[in-house]
Amino acid sequence: MNRITATADGSNTLYNEKIGEHYHSKHGALQESKHVFINAGLKHAVALFPEQEINVLEVGFGTGLNFLMSAAYCKEENICLQYTGLEAFPLRSEELASTEYDKYVSNDIWSGLIDNYGKAMQQSACILPKQQLRIVHTYLSRFDTMDRFQLIYYDAFSVQHQPEMWTDEIIAHVCQFLQPGGIFVTYAITGNLKRALKSVGFTIEKLPGAAGKREMLRAIKQ
Ligand SMILES: C[S@@+](CC[C@H](N)C(=O)[O-])C[C@H]1O[C@@H](n2cnc3c(N)ncnc32)[C@H](O)[C@@H]1O
Numbered sequence: 001m002n003r004i005t006a007t008a009d010g011s012n013t014l015y016n017e018k019i020g021e022h023y024h025s026k027h028g029a030l031q032e033s034k035h036v037f038i039n040a041g042l043k044h045a046v047a048l049f050p051e052q053e054i055n056v057l058e059v060g061f062g063t064g065l066n067f068l069m070s071a072a073y074c075k076e077e078n079i080c081l082q083y084t085g086l087e088a089f090p091l092r093s094e095e096l097a098s099t100e101y102d103k104y105v106s107n108d109i110w111s112g113l114i115d116n117y118g119k120a121m122q123q124s125a126c127i128l129p130k131q132q133l134r135i136v137h138t139y140l141s142r143f144d145t146m147d148r149f150q151l152i153y154y155d156a157f158s159v160q161h162q163p164e165m166w167t168d169e170i171i172a173h174v175c176q177f178l179q180p181g182g183i184f185v186t187y188a189i190t191g192n193l194k195r196a197l198k199s200v201g202f203t204i205e206k207l208p209g210a211a212g213k214r215e216m217l218r219a220i221k222q
Pocket of ligand 1: 024059062063140155
């Protein structure tokens, strides 16, 4: 069961009672999404891959907040967005709607997600003319693809609540889907995660964390 709750910046999140954790930071769902995934991730990737086309893999699609923020940024910058979200336990579309994230994006992006949510889970759905979304209903460990992404948003529940999402094996597994020079970003930073990424050829950057966290991690595949 998921319960809707407000976070410190006024934006909502869900609390997953089974896992015992919120989907986003209690210090601000919206600020976390923008700080970690858009500012440290997407904007950096757009600077490194200036083809005006970006291919994102998100682990833990959840409420779609990171997708919505990415779609808004790409629309504003006229960038073509190919977005693949992995989700083991997809939310119902009513749960997505209950987040009220329509406050933070234009109508076409919001209705593009809500109206095409089911379709995006069956095949790729066109959200805006230059934006495609595919949601793959799978455990990360079972995911495989020939696609190679420029950017990975790693937004799993924390190591305290889902340690299996932070093992060396699962990190190596997800990183194989990144292109050389591609970027991996996440809200967390631990010694184990840094070692796991270094062992599969990444350089690590420690960046200031979103509100409530001292640091976050960005890593580049060599
Ligand atoms: C921290 S929440 C993600 C929040 C999400 N990015 C958002 O903006 O709402 C973690 C997500 O990972 C999903 N998840 C848990 N185990 C998973 C697995 N093994 N593979 C893929 N997704 C998983 C959860 O169902 C949840 O939606």
